[in-house]
Amino acid sequence: MVNAPDGEAPLRADAARNRERILEAAEALLTEKGAAASFDEIAKRAKVGIGTLYRRFPTRESLLAAMSDERLLSLSSASRARDDTLSPAASIRAFTTELVDHTTHYRGLAASLGAVLKSGTPGCHASREEAERLLLRGQEAGAVRRDVSVDDLVCVITAISLAVEQDGAGTSRTAHRVDLFLDGIVAR
Incomplete structure (x- = not known):
């Protein structure tokens, strides 16, 4: 066995x-x-x-989740390891950019991202937990608005990923798009 x-x-x-x-x-x-x-x-x-x-x-989402599992575990682990070197805002920026990069690895994954992240695999669970942890860390530091949720973050990652897939510019504009979103969630 x-x-x-x-x-x-x-x-x-x-x-x-x-x-x-x-x-x-x-x-x-x-x-x-x-x-x-x-x-x-x-x-x-x-x-x-x-x-x-x-x-x-x-389901297709269960297959995509299984295929993503190792990468998501790795991204979550790398994100936690950066706590000592990056500010809360920079940590969220790095994690968001990495998730967009992962989501655009396969054409069409972005459209299923929300369902994939809710599939319950260890990697999906770890990435959702890490997003929650980073948002809380950012909110406690006053760097992120208190009304931002993990679902908001997933929605934006999905939107950025779909844009990357559609515009043909590849990942060259990913950092710019992540910056646009994150500038909008900064606590005022």
Whole structure:
């Protein structure tokens, strides 16, 4: 038996291999075609039946969340490690920029970001907790308005990510767009 993600029952070795093959195939296809790659294509590339894919990942958001898990855990850990070197406002700016960069990794992920972040995977949970922590830290320091919530932050990250996907400028304008938003949430 192999440890399962998200506190599920341990996976048999063959089920764990299938899960990894699905994630590898999805990573390759989503990099090539964006988040709209079909489950049929993913199952074929992973050499598993479509039923196997749906048993592991019943929705597109659950698959995207599993694929994002490691990156989100890493982003959250890196953000916590910056507390000693960055001000509360700079910490939120860095974390927001990194989440936009992650969200634009696959074309089409931005449209599902809200659902992905609510999926309950360890990475999604960690990133939401980190956003809450950073906002509270910023609010307690007087650097962020008290009426800003994590959902507000997710909404803006989604909007910036969609803009990056649509305008063709790539991530070159991400920092500017993050600055525009963060200047709007500064406590007055």
